[in-house]
Amino acid sequence: MHIIESGNVAAASGVKLAKVQVIAAYPITPQTPLTEKLSEFVDSGEMDAQYIPVESEHSALAVCIAASSAGTRAFTATSANGLLYMHEQLQWAAGARLPIVMCVVNRGIGAPWTVWNDHQDSISQRDTGWIQLYCCDHQQIIDTVLQAFYLAETVSVPVMVCYDGYILSHTYMPFDIPEQTDVDRFLPPFSPAYALDPKQPANLNTVTLPDVRPDVRGDVAPGYMEIRHNLHMDMRAAITVAADIDRKFEDIFGRGGNPFIEPYRCDDADFVAICLGSLSYHLRDVVDILREEGIPVGVMGLRLYRPFPNQAVRNALSSRKAVIVFEKALSYGNQGALYGDIKSALYTADNRPIVHNYILGLGGREIKTHHLEKALRESCTAPDAIGDTPVWIGLKM
Amino acid sequence: MTTTSAAKTTILNLPEDELVHPGNRACAGCGLSIIYRIGLKALGRDTILVVPPSCLTVLQGLYPIAATQLPCLNVTFASTAAGATGILGAMRAKKNETTTVAAWAGDGGTSDIGLQALSGACERGENFIFICYDNEAYMNTGVQRSGTTPQGVITTTTPFSGKAQRKKDVPSIIAAHGIPYVATASAAYPLDFFDKITKAKTMKGPKYIHVHTPCPSGWGFHSRFTVKIGALAVETGLFDLYEIENQKFRLTGASEKLIGKKRKPVKEYFKTQSRFKALTDDQMADIQKEIDAKWEGYQQVA
Incomplete structure (x- = not known):
């Protein structure tokens, strides 16, 4: 269905179609209308998700980290200083290999205060271990949100979907909202290899030593460096996966062909x-x-x-x-x-x-x-x- | 809802199921190791823990070995209560209504860096139990002052004259959120702590338990005196065991028994630990006066 709406609504519509289970967000301009729309979807019953209005961006990503660790599909969105406030949590989410998707509605960062658009926020987070995808128009925003969940969950790496504040977030353009049945065909439900569960207890993100170390059965487990090497290698593998996803998306929705450039x-x-x-x-x-x-x-x-x-x-x-x-x-x-x-x-x-x-x-x-x-x-x-x-x-x- | 006395657990009917493996990395005489063992018995196996960096991170073991049999999510220092919130969100999404979500943080992770997230979670009414083990300084990093370090205490960042400021009253701050249950406990009275967790598990919404937790290496006493010193803090009326259940305050256990009784002078507590060596007689007298005034208030409501 084609509609004329804002970039933020395009993003929110993608999140709804992706059947996200846990959403946590804190208000910041120009991201706010996106999360307002999501709270509207949830409060009206249009979307079956937990919307958690946290007290900071640091906590927004903390909620997503925990919700994802407990096996649910999680989403947040932010801009500018909100993203910077998440910096510690960004690295934690990537290190913990959690397929969280976050929209970054690009805005310049203080000081001095600015609320207008540039890319310093997401670019300054480029080495946090997150995949970063950038969008040029509203169609790309909704499509990229759907692809982002697929990509994140395939390689177990979180994804930022970045789009320009105001220029895209607050302008209105026509775009196609995919059918739910097609989205369900494209994006399978989230099924993590492990989720926090009292029946299968595990201690996640514990202190890890510089060297490899045997577990109680004598099997050697990776040290910090192996764990981080895996993150890097899976990030590199994400390039091929992104191309595969683009092909699959094109097969179903008829849009694609340029996954990288x-x-x-x-x-x-x-x-x-x-x-x-x-x-x-x-x-x-x-x-x-x-x-x-x-x-x-x-x-x-x-x-x-x-x-x-x-x-x-x-x-x-x-x-x-x-x-x-x-x-x-x-x-x-x-x-x-x-x-x-x-x-x-x-x-x-x-x-x-x-x-x-x-x-x-x-x-x-x-x-x-x-x-x-x-x-x-x-x-x-x-x-x-x-x-x-x-x-x-x-x-x- | 009326205020009820906690059911009394004794050493005879304490669950035998051990959820903490022996041989963990806690220091000898660690107050935390007492309450962690007993606390997990009270929480039971259908529990997910959330833990920020603290001595507990070390006690729980180094990858790939864990000292606990419960699932646990280690989170960043400031995000404990938000982490618990996320797990609860996931549990609701999965229609899981039985699993207890328990956050377990030190005093720094609760009252300093973790306070904003805890306040947010309490205001939102998140259905968790938050346990703060208060050993009154940043012990895991080597005894630096925290918001809950008492006045006069020598730490590595208050090295000569001791901390100038008073101890932050965290339970009162949390109680001001109007949550259903706030309690204090002590590592010297683990069964009282057990009963408070058991009671907290029956309630919906945020539950906060603040546990006074003696630390031999940080407080400067022999590891054999952990329980004795924890008990002395209660017997002198310095640290009180209480519950605030649906806004109603009442003393419990050993503190309740002190009403109308003569308390030990607080000086006796101070002289057992080297961290208090900078306290002057005048300062001790002032603290004694504050304790007496506090207890005067307790007697009047009792």
Whole structure:
């Protein structure tokens, strides 16, 4: 069924279709309408879930960690400082291998206070052991929420579904709400290998020693390092799993084909702009303008940021003359995080394109099409003139 | 609902089922090891535990060996009550109405870093039992002061003149949430603790039990005196055993028996432990006066 609704409602509709059993959330802008919608679904009886209005984001994820450990499908959502307040719990959820799904409605972080959009919140959590998926439109939000549960539960790694605050969360767009019967065909019920159970007692997340250690039967159990190595290897395996899930999703719902990177006019492009989230759609307009001038340029939206699909990125970019990375976040004192990741992926390529980095839109600074156009034109027409340091777009002082 | 006396358990009818394996990692004379063993007997096998970092994390064993026979979720320091909330949510989702969810945290994990989550869970009316074992400092990290460290106590972060501030009254803070059951207990009176858990299990909503738990290495006494010192805290009227059941306060057990009786001077308790060595006679006299005034209040309501 096609409806016109906000990005937050698209996310909430995905959560409902996924038959989440436990939801915990704390209010923060611009995530709030998503969890308000979920409480509406639960309170009206439309959705059979436990909605737990906790007293902090730290506790929101604590509830999900425990609910998931006890064998139920769990969901939360947050933004900005709420996500940062979860930082300890993010690592705990990943280390405990719990397939929690969380929507991160991207917003800049204080200080100073900002409520507007950028990507510093989720990018700053990239090394927590969570899978990160980014969405460009409302259809992708609802579809990605459904795929996220499948992915999380297949590899036992939690997933963040990231989408731009306001630009997607609060704008209205048409999108298709899948049929419940199709979703049930796509997403089986959550059946964990172990769930907390008095009939099968286990002590979870205990102190683990630097070395391996035999259990009471004499069988050697992994040490901390083996446990963490498994997390890394399963994160890497998630790249293949994400591609499989994309195929299965396409079979049922007719949408898919680009699990890692969504390209636009890139087939013959010597120059490729790349970014996360809705900005890639904004850049499509800019690409169209430059194409009319005869500049062979395209744009790619990166959907899977962690685990980083190095091979797909290398394949997509190594034959280009220049790659232009637009970012709404940065690793302070160095460069954009995505910029570093892309350069790293291209290092082993036979042909290494020039890579540029533009930082823009921090704290909701308006991104003007003509700013993007100017930057991209400069990168395409004089790629050698731009160095290896990030160039800031839209600074007024 | 009326206030009822807890059914009295004796050493003769205490359940024989042992849910804690012998040979765990607790220190010699550990007050926690007494109440953990007895407390788990009261909770029974149909229980899921939630434990933040604390001495209990160590007592329960290092992976892959566990000292407990109950399922247990180890959670981050600040999130004990929220973890219990999540398990309860899952139990409701699975239509499990029988399993007891019990959080078991130290005084730091309860009254300092864990207070926000505990307050939130109490306000939401979560159906759990929260047990705080209060050994009056951060013992697992090496005896640093906590919110429940009493005034004057030497710890590794109040090394010479002792803690300047008073002990935080956590049971009163929790009772102010209006939850159905708040009780105190002591490792020196494990059967009283057993009965309080048993009673808590019959009630719906948040139940909070605060257990005074002597710690030989942190308090500076010989490991053979754990029970004696715990009892002395009660006999001097310093730490009182009570219940607040549906907002009604009453003293229980050994404290109830002190009403109208002469209590031992609190100085006797202080001189048994090296942590009190910075307390001056004047400070001890002031504390004695506070205890006397508190008990004056108890006699009037009794």
